[in-house]
Amino acid sequence: MDYLIQQLLNGLMLGSLYALIAVGYTMVYGIIELINFAFGELFMFGAFISIAMMVDSMAIFGQQVNFPGLHFLLAVPIAMAVVAGMGVAIDRIAYRPLRNAPRLAALISAIGMSILLQNVAQAMFGSSQVFFPDIGMFTSDNGLPKYITVSNAQITYLQIFVVAVTVAAMLILNFFVQRTRIGRAMRAAAQDKSTSALMGVNVNRVIAITFIIGSAMGALAGGMYGAIYHFAKPDMGFIPGLKAFIAAVLGGIGNIPGAFLGGITLGVIESLGSAYISSEYRDAFAFVILILLLIFKPSGLLGSHISEKA
Amino acid sequence: MSIASRIDQRVRGLGWYGAFVIAAVAVAMVLPLVIDSARWLTLLTIVLIYVVLASGLNIVVGFTGLLDLGYVAFYAVGGYYTAILFIQVLETRFGVAVSEVWWLFWVNLLVGGILASIAGAIIGYPTLRLRGDYLAIMTLAFGEIIRIVANNWDAVTRGPSGISVPDPAVAGFVFGDARRLYWLILGLAILSVFLISRVIRSRIGRAWTAIREDEIAAEAMGIHTSRYKLLSYAVGAFFAGVMGVFFAHYLNFVHPSNFKLMESILMVSLVVLGGMGNLIGPIAGAVLWISLQEYLRDFEFIQAHPEVRGIAMGAVLVAMMVLRPQGLLGSRRVALEMRPRTVHQSEQERQAVADVRSR
Numbered sequence A: 001m002d003y004l005i006q007q008l009l010n011g012l013m014l015g016s017l018y019a020l021i022a023v024g025y026t027m028v029y030g031i032i033e034l035i036n037f038a039f040g041e042l043f044m045f046g047a048f049i050s051i052a053m054m055v056d057s058m059a060i061f062g063q064q065v066n067f068p069g070l071h072f073l074l075a076v077p078i079a080m081a082v083v084a085g086m087g088v089a090i091d092r093i094a095y096r097p098l099r100n101a102p103r104l105a106a107l108i109s110a111i112g113m114s115i116l117l118q119n120v121a122q123a124m125f126g127s128s129q130v131f132f133p134d135i136g137m138f139t140s141d142n143g144l145p146k147y148i149t150v151s152n153a154q155i156t157y158l159q160i161f162v163v164a165v166t167v168a169a170m171l172i173l174n175f176f177v178q179r180t181r182i183g184r185a186m187r188a189a190a191q192d193k194s195t196s197a198l199m200g201v202n203v204n205r206v207i208a209i210t211f212i213i214g215s216a217m218g219a220l221a222g223g224m225y226g227a228i229y230h231f232a233k234p235d236m237g238f239i240p241g242l243k244a245f246i247a248a249v250l251g252g253i254g255n256i257p258g259a260f261l262g263g264i265t266l267g268v269i270e271s272l273g274s275a276y277i278s279s280e281y282r283d284a285f286a287f288v289i290l291i292l293l294l295i296f297k298p299s300g301l302l303g304s305h306i307s308e309k310a
Numbered sequence B: 001m002s003i004a005s006r007i008d009q010r011v012r013g014l015g016w017y018g019a020f021v022i023a024a025v026a027v028a029m030v031l032p033l034v035i036d037s038a039r040w041l042t043l044l045t046i047v048l049i050y051v052v053l054a055s056g057l058n059i060v061v062g063f064t065g066l067l068d069l070g071y072v073a074f075y076a077v078g079g080y081y082t083a084i085l086f087i088q089v090l091e092t093r094f095g096v097a098v099s100e101v102w103w104l105f106w107v108n109l110l111v112g113g114i115l116a117s118i119a120g121a122i123i124g125y126p127t128l129r130l131r132g133d134y135l136a137i138m139t140l141a142f143g144e145i146i147r148i149v150a151n152n153w154d155a156v157t158r159g160p161s162g163i164s165v166p167d168p169a170v171a172g173f174v175f176g177d178a179r180r181l182y183w184l185i186l187g188l189a190i191l192s193v194f195l196i197s198r199v200i201r202s203r204i205g206r207a208w209t210a211i212r213e214d215e216i217a218a219e220a221m222g223i224h225t226s227r228y229k230l231l232s233y234a235v236g237a238f239f240a241g242v243m244g245v246f247f248a249h250y251l252n253f254v255h256p257s258n259f260k261l262m263e264s265i266l267m268v269s270l271v272v273l274g275g276m277g278n279l280i281g282p283i284a285g286a287v288l289w290i291s292l293q294e295y296l297r298d299f300e301f302i303q304a305h306p307e308v309r310g311i312a313m314g315a316v317l318v319a320m321m322v323l324r325p326q327g328l329l330g331s332r333r334v335a336l337e338m339r340p341r342t343v344h345q346s347e348q349e350r351q352a353v354a355d356v357r358s359r
Helices: A002-032 A039-054 A072-098 A103-125 A157-179 A181-191 A193-198 A203-229 A238-251 A256-276 A282-296 B003-034 B038-063 B071-093 B104-127 B133-152 B178-200 B203-213 B215-220 B225-251 B261-274 B280-296 B300-304 B307-323 B332-338 B347-358
Strands: A057-060 A063-066 A147-150 A153-156
Touching: A002 A039, A002 A153, A002 A157, A002 A181, A002 A203, A002 A238, A002 A256, A039 A057, A039 A072, A039 A103, A039 A203, A039 A238, A057 A103, A072 A103, A072 A203, A072 B307, A103 A238, A103 B133, A103 B261, A103 B307, A153 A157, A157 A181, A157 A203, A157 A256, A181 A193, A181 A203, A193 A203, A238 A256, A238 A282, A238 B133, A256 A282, A282 B104, A282 B133, B003 B038, B003 B178, B038 B071, B038 B178, B038 B203, B038 B225, B038 B261, B038 B280, B071 B104, B071 B133, B071 B225, B071 B261, B104 B133, B104 B225, B133 B261, B178 B203, B178 B225, B203 B215, B203 B225, B215 B225, B261 B280, B261 B307, B300 B307
Parallel strands: none
Antiparallel strands: A057 A063, A147 A153
16 A cells, blocks of 8 residues: 555656646647657756756766856756757757648658757767756755655655646646736637737747747756656656657647646556556556557547647 | 560660669679678668668658658567567477578568568557657657567567577578678669559559648548558558568677667658658668768767767758758659748749739
8 A cells, every 4th residue: 555655656756747848748739730859858958957057067078067056946947948948949940940841841850859959968968877966955964865754655855846846837837828918829829820820929939938838847847857866868858758748648739737637647657557567668658558549539638629630 | 566676665765764773773783793892791781771671661751741750660570570480489499490491581571571561550550540740659659669578578589688590591592691691682672662663653652642742632532541541551661571581680680779769760861861752762861871871880989979870860850851851862742742831832923922012
């Protein structure tokens, strides 16, 4: 029973990270119908830039470079800002010129961007794992994580923190999309790009903002991933990115609460599956879910029906 | 009509293109007699493997317009099939000497291909009702699953230790040295490209192109789009399966690390670089890229920085899509299709609008 609770908590934490990355996928797909494979890589850059901001010096392209050594709570917002800039640049370079081209072109461009970023990261930070420093806040003096005990199950402060940050981010985001002017423009553009353009919505700006939000959320997830697992690696983003897309499909693509629900569901299933079925095949669970989903309920848990062609 | 004049007519009918193809094949055939270096023959063999892989992938990506990001999985299906059958089943389980059942290699080429096409159809099936981009995700996922399974299912695949596979043979004639293997793959490549060229120009091929250009219009014209898309996945996967069987015997080894995601991306890059939806495009892409890659392999800088390859691959994909989506040898038809559509489709329309404005 305690083991089950423990696994549920792990799943909840992992699912929160998937949910944060899924936001980018779901929002971008909602508007321009593009699977931006590069969100997984932006997640990875989020982790690396967080490390860079937290340490005193780090090797970049083989050269030792000095860094400010900031606190985690300052480092992650900086990483989010940098990665948001990268997201906009990616859109500008690789996707905007292809906005009206066949979907295949943008999809190939997206996978190219993903591979490009992954290898650029490898050139910058090396191919082996880089240690993610302990964030301090949730570690007691003897080096062990602080935790509270609920019916014999240990819940670490870090787990609570990750889930709380994710929930807060989702609530803010939902408010932003539902209640603000830009959010309304986003929803309009998602429904019909050309009509909303005729109504005075600057569609390219809306898309840029979508990329900013999605990339920043990915970077936030990357920073927290590093805090949990204590490493960053150039190829760390690809599989989580893929799973986040699956989470977005699971929740219903284009739907922000759906991304949250899908992420959490996927995280819990994966955690329980690897605990009770097989840990070697943990990456396969998400894909099995995807296959079942596409066969039985392609619109996802909360999504409306998606037509075959827009 | 005399035979001589018939032949004459045939040769005239070939035109420049046909003459070029025949010349290229002839050069490829005599090449090993001129080149006496195992290293170069090995390079040419690898190039030819990728020629077939890229041409097969071109069926799905180039002609049907659907992105397959897990093509390496079908390659793995073929490779593991032949390795498991020969070594794990026949030799280990039943104690049959591999040299006694050499003929199975030839059967395996076909069976490996068929198994791969079944896998392709199974993977593609759930995505048929949905937008094509889901195929990209499904194939990507499948490619990863195959590798995970190959790595973990020790009893069958021997996991990370891999399986050793014997050289291909015909009645005691072993394709053991680089030259014989080169001729074998050349034969397979010519046959594969010929078959692909016939399929592409058939009713099926035209249906694929129609689906690529406009799925709804194709459906309205009475093309059973689901059936043809499924057929495209299966035919594309077939060639990867065949190459997988050859590759296993050629390398004498199968290992999960031969079938990484980067390989799939490489194959897409070859197609995109040479030109999607064009028979010669992927061949040119494969010859150009793979020879360069194998040539650069010995450079110290490349060895120290393997990521250069990935950076180049990613940059090629993005740059080609943005600047020249039809590829280096792109067809006019694909170029017109891939061009971002503006509100004023044609030059005349734009001219007409300009005229009205200037009034």
